[in-house]
Amino acid sequence: MDPIIQIDNLFIEENTVFTELIEVIKKNFAENKLMVPKRHHHDFPNPKMNSDSTLLLMPAWNPSETAGVKIITVSPENSQFDLPSIQGTYIYLDATKGTIKAIIEAKSLTAKRTAAASALASSYLSRKDASSLLMIGTGALSINLIKAHASVRKLKKVFVWGRNYNKALAICKQLENEDFTITPIKTIEEKIGDVDIISSATLSKTPLILGKHLRKGQHVDLVGAYKKDMREADDETISKSNVYVDTYDGLNESGDIAIPLKTGVLREEEIKANLFELTSGKKGGRMDTDELTVFKSVGHALEDLAAANYYFEKYISSNK
Known part of the structure; x- marks a missing residue:
């Protein structure tokens, strides 16, 4: 099995061209080929912060090509820890074999998309x-x-x-x-x-x-x-x-x-x-x-998979 690629925030920050990313997301919305179920939205208690946190699960598939799921937590009081409220990861998959192709840091991916x-x-x-x-x-x-x-x-x-x-x-x-x-x-x-x-x-x-x-x-x-x-x-x-x-x-x-x-x-x-x-x-x-x-x-979740495709392809191109 091919090794799982790790794509971190630094790579995303250094390799985002907004005109390109906007065009990628536009194309995916216009073609509407991705299968996107309704996302899971779960609020859960965070008594130490006296405020609920939220868990979001956002899957999407391009049948027989690529797939992925974003796992995100939102903790509104994270500023107390000098952390962004959004934390998470994106699991990028081969939709034919079901194998994991990459783990992508979701904080920057979410902000960019x-x-x-x-x-x-x-x-x-x-x-x-x-x-x-x-x-x-x-x-x-x-x-x-x-x-x-x-x-x-x-x-x-x-x-x-x-x-x-x-x-x-x-x-x-x-x-x-x-x-x-x-x-x-x-x-x-x-x-x-x-x-x-x-x-x-x-x-x-x-x-x-x-x-x-x-x-x-x-x-x-x-x-x-x-x-x-x-x-x-x-x-x-x-x-x-x-x-x-x-x-x-x-x-x-x-x-x-x-x-x-x-x-x-x-x-x-x-x-x-x-x-x-x-x-x-x-x-x-x-x-x-x-x-x-x-x-x-x-x-x-269409935006997430479109962005994951964009960054994965950029990573592969930069490491040839």
């Missing part, structure tokens, strides 16, 4: 002339989201807000040599109404994006709030926007969609499209410059 999916959605939903972005959140996803969005829209100005201002400063320092200016801010309100794109990746249980601050033509990218009791955007944001999602399978997993659906603020049939429909051309994206769009990402 999530950011790429958001940027893919933005390519359909944000204005083509969008040039400014507000990043809400300073976790592991934030830098990836900024870079991914900048790969599909020519950003000139980026602003970063986090509950810890020093973390926002640190992100700006890391990205100070990019082609855009990047500035930390102390309140969301000071910039939310001025930017073209708002990307949010937090574990907030109360809305941070308030519809009263939004204007026509903006695009809102909701990436965090992965549980039913979490929300990044309020009812007014949802009610005044055209809503798009990555997949219809996860509508009841995040409070950003589940709560408005439950209260009648949003009806399922009002959701405009998912990434399968956008990438295949079955449905269109932004209709005009005044449209206010919201994209809610809950994550899809």
